[in-house]
Amino acid sequence: MKKIIVPVIFLVVFSISISFASSTTFTATFMNVLAGKVIVLDPGHGGEDTGAIGPTGLLEKTINLQVALDLASILKVQGASVYLTRATDVYVSLQARIALANNLHADLFLCMHHNSIEGAPDIDRPQAFYWSTTDTSELAAKIFLEAFENFTGVQGDLIQEEYYVLQYAQVPAVLIEPFFMSNPAREKWLENPVNIWKEALVYDNGILKYFKTISNGS
């Protein structure tokens, strides 16, 4: 399957990148922005820790992992060094997740979650969390929030929050909750692998924009 999947991934990323970049900057965008970048993807929860549970039983831990695996495939094609805090349905402590990012001196630590709220099935909006104000964490959170706001057309929230994984990360770190899986329509949407792939592409566009922005010194 790998031999079939990789060219498909390449073509999809290639065509998406074209649509997001002008023709003059395309080559630089696609080939150079992520070269040598160490990106740690952290799909939240796993094993006995299911995370949120959707109205008909979709588990947050499962979709967090699916999006992270799709995103890892895209980023590898684009030249990044990608590490996952978990690549299967296993429990990993928060300390171990942070240690991986810190020990690798990651350029970006991306904690990937899906939101849930009891008694408010209509709510579905992106939220982006950061803690440190002494690095580019806030910038990264803003860029991911904008990417998901553009994708959904719904205004979300940028929140400074003392989450453990953000507080103890010694590298730029964000925790993103793009959707509320407690919304029944969104839960159904997330059950389609095509939409998991779309979510990964929105993350990818955010990552490209983030590294382009910091390399321009702005």
Ligand SMILES: [Zn+2]
């Ligand atoms: Zn979560």
